[in-house]
Amino acid sequence: MRLRNLLLRWLLIPTLLLWAAGFALSYLRSLAQAHEAYDRTLLGSALVVSENLAVADGEVVADLPYAALEMLRTDAQDRIFYRIASLDTGSHITGYADLPPPPAVPAAEPLFYDAAYKDQAVRIVALRTTLPEGGAQRQLLVQVAETLDARHQLTRRIVSEAAAVQLLLIALAAGLIAWGVRQGLAPLKRLRSEVRARGAHDLTPIDTRAVPREVAPLIHAINTHTERQRQLGEAQARFVANASHQLKTPLTVLRAQVDHALMQTELAAMRQVLTQLNETTDATGRLVGQLLALARSEPGRTLEVTAFDLTELARDATFELLALARSKRIDLGFEGADAVPVHGEAVLLRELVTNLVHNALTYTPEHGRVTVTVAQHDQRAVLTVVDNGPGIAPSERSKVLERFYRAPGTQPQGSGLGLAIAQEICARHGVTMTLGEVPGGGSGLCVALLWPAQDPAPT
Template structure:
């Protein structure tokens, strides 16, 4: 639907409707004025007749003057009727005997009424007149009537002229309205031309300085949507760049290991190569999972926030890491003095905890200890992952949160994405992340996460979880 046509319809159609209503009201008002003007002439004719009525030898004589009827003559050729009646005995004196009567009762004031006579609508005036018959008075009723052609002709002339003038004014106003609408919408036309000239990759915000005030909120909304699309596209570009960069080396290694295995004839040598191939496949799979998690943690993706039991979620993730912990003989523990409720995206929070625990297990030496704890910090939900591994130097801590950064000299395999993913998810949920030293050992790393907002006790009340899976 075109906005210009829509505006013109809403402006002009009501105007035409008002014109029609005004024309009807004008016609009725003009008819009232015509009645008022012609009724004066009708009354004058009746009074002229009543003045010429006399009594001769006891008989009422009505000498109807020519001027009494001539004053009613018009170009419309209206027909004229009259009647004189004796109110005393109801006797007919002169005129049209079957002219409809005014009805019962008497009045000193002239009475006007409409009726039908000889299949024509007529307007009648009735006045009472008194003449002397010796010492007695005789009361007479004089009625004069005329058809309504002249009245209607005058009414149509007055109402038609007025309607024509109004229509000319409306047509002039419609032209001005159409011009005003066109000029008012011209900024939108320029905006349309500006957008059409843009390339597919041009996602810069649209300027709102030249658009009408009422359209500015729409442009702001479009700019916000465009910005989300720009961020989404940038995230896809980053994901493709990261994936192509990070997967190139592992895939090359896998290809080389497969080629090397195909050249072997000794079963033992082949099994050793396949074992390395298995490890490389696991590392590549985890790298791909981390890349996908990093892409999902981007802020422009839609959020699916829900109420979560942080204690159950952390306990579940910790238990799933048991196989990796047992493989290195690490004492993996979980502690939770209370059940803590938080709000967030379950998939991302699960990935965040999994990355923290996995990093701790990977960098903690064999026979070490890793403890995952859930509780409260200043009445806020908190989670801690503590290990007794080599830790991270204070100067390196800000950098390990960057993507693909690895500490120089590190012997463990990794992509440098674990803590970067944790930081992205924390930023998305407003969680404060802090890296520090382990409190109860000479070395080690303590990662603390604190959720925003105060928490209340879970309906289950306080519980106690202190599991050490590798006691």
């Protein structure tokens, strides 16, 4: 559906209807006026006839020379008939005896009526006149009839002339409307050419000042959409660059370890290298998982939001790392009995908890303690991961949230992505993450996650 056609249709149809109504009205009006004018002439003829009546020898005579009647004719084609009758006796006096009588006897006013005479439609006027005869008065009826040729001809002329003028006007108006619509749509055309002329990578917003005000909201929406696409594209490019860079190191290590293993001749030595290889494979697997989580939590991607119980999710994620805790003889505990309902993308929130617990287990020395707690305070879900490891110096706390940053001197292997991912997942879910001191003092780190009061559906 073209906007131009739509506009033309809704402008032209009402205009045509209006013109049709106007045409009908003016046609009927001019017809009535023409009719009135002809009736007046007809009445004039009847008056001439009545003025030329006289009584001679007791007889009424119409002194109407042919030329006089000829002059009465309104048009050369029309024929005129007249008839004089006595109103006293009702008898015919002179003229055409069979002229159709009036529907009623006219009073003071003349009476007009339509009838058929000699197989032709005629318009007749009937009037009453008095003729003095000695001391008495004679009451006479004068009828003058006229054929309708002239009237019909005039009607035809009125119709054809009016139709020609109206048609011309309609054609003019249609042309003007089409031109107007074209002019009105010109800014949209310009916009189209501007957008078409853009390069494939040009994602800059379209200038809304140059477009009509009605179209501006649409352009705004498109601009917003384009901006989101741009961010998404940027994020993806960044991700690909980061991911390939990050994967290079563990793959090189793996390659070296495999070479090293192949060089061993003794089974015991080979076993030792294979154990290392196993660990590197685990770490690489974790890195791939983290990179995927990073890709999923990028702004611009729509989250797959569901409602779930945070307690259950956090407990599962915690106990999945039980083996790691055992290998370091860390006392890993979970506190939280009641269900705490939240909304979000479960896979991401699970990754978030895993990253925090994994950090706590990684950086807490052997025989340490790590406790995960889920609770609800003032309608807000709260999750804490507390360890009794070295903690993070306050000056480092904002830096460790950056991608690939690791606090100086950090021992166990890692890529520095865990907390950056955690931070990004929190931002997408409206969750506030704070790194702080352990409650009650002592060394260690307390990471607290605070859900928003309303737990609105994340964006």
